[in-house]
Amino acid sequence: MSDVILEARDVSMRFGQFKALSNISASFRARELCAIIGPNGAGKSTFFNILSGAIAPTTGRVLFRGDDVTALPQHAYARLGIAKSFQITNVFKQLSAHENVRVAVQMRHARFDFLRARTALAGVAEQAQALLERVGLGNVPGRTAADLAHGQQRALEMAMALASDPQLLLLDEPTAGMSPEETTVMMGLIEQLAAERTVILVEHKMKLVMGICRRLIVLHHGELLADGTPQDIRANAEVRRVYLGKG
Numbered sequence: 001m002s003d004v005i006l007e008a009r010d011v012s013m014r015f016g017q018f019k020a021l022s023n024i025s026a027s028f029r030a031r032e033l034c035a036i037i038g039p040n041g042a043g044k045s046t047f048f049n050i051l052s053g054a055i056a057p058t059t060g061r062v063l064f065r066g067d068d069v070t071a072l073p074q075h076a077y078a079r080l081g082i083a084k085s086f087q088i089t090n091v092f093k094q095l096s097a098h099e100n101v102r103v104a105v106q107m108r109h110a111r112f113d114f115l116r117a118r119t120a121l122a123g124v125a126e127q128a129q130a131l132l133e134r135v136g137l138g139n140v141p142g143r144t145a146a147d148l149a150h151g152q153q154r155a156l157e158m159a160m161a162l163a164s165d166p167q168l169l170l171l172d173e174p175t176a177g178m179s180p181e182e183t184t185v186m187m188g189l190i191e192q193l194a195a196e197r198t199v200i201l202v203e204h205k206m207k208l209v210m211g212i213c214r215r216l217i218v219l220h221h222g223e224l225l226a227d228g229t230p231q232d233i234r235a236n237a238e239v240r241r242v243y244l245g246k247g
């Protein structure tokens with residue numbers, strides 16, 4: 001059986017006359033950690049939004065485990081086991097870290113387990129705490145989200161995304177706005193998470209993803225310029241020319 005989790009098949013995107021993506025095809029396998037990189041305006045966010053179902057491509061399809069999920073409603077995406085985190089932190093600022101994760105865990109139970117809600121709720125607090133520990137926030141469960149450092153807020157968001165135990169995690173610039181220390185912690189966490197699920201991330205900082213991803217997809221002017229290991233990408237003359245400004 002194929003272990004392809006997600007596939008973009010010949011995806012193109014137009015905004016009016018402007019072609020933001022041209023015929024991109026890529027498959028992502030189980031427990032793969034893959035970064036989508038490229039210079040500003042390359043089409044990374046557009047591709048990410050299509051993969052995550054936020055927007056429908058003009059042409060082409062997105063398949064999840066072989067089923068067409070192109071622009072399915074977001075709740076259907078979540079039900080399939082796909083979670084995502086965007087550049088903008090999406091936590092309830094007035095709630096504590098623990099409350100934020102508890103809400104996410106409860107939503108999962110509400111979705112899958114609503115007939116047994118009372119029994120299910122018994123474990124919710126413990127599950128929320130375990131998720132906080134997973135992302136390195138086990139020591140600050142009571143802190144209001146607004147009072148957490150930026151990196152901790154992103155980690156909190158990650159814990160919320162993990163509440164549904166997704167098979168596929170999509171991360172849009174997970175280290176945006178982070179300090180170097182926070183970035184290192186987040187990258188370590190992402191690497192760990194990818195041992196159990198497929199993780200696809202968009203990242204500006206090429207060096208950063210070179211260290212943890214075994215596969216990089218490079219976009220440029222809406223086209224797929226390269227798709228390969230960090231070694232392949234480093235050695236690719238086209239990539240060096242357009243992305244690194246060398247050549």
Ligand SMILES: Nc1ncnc2c1ncn2[C@@H]1O[C@H](COP(=O)(O)OP(=O)(O)OP(=O)(O)O)[C@@H](O)[C@H]1O
Binds near residue numbers: 018043047
């Ligand atoms: N909704 C939209 N309407 C019109 N043009 C758009 C829209 N969204 C994106 N674009 C254009 O499509 C191109 C690709 O944008 P996109 O945001 O996907 O690139 P990116 O690689 O994520 O860039 P960055 O690294 O700067 O975030 C850009 O030229 C952008 O101006």
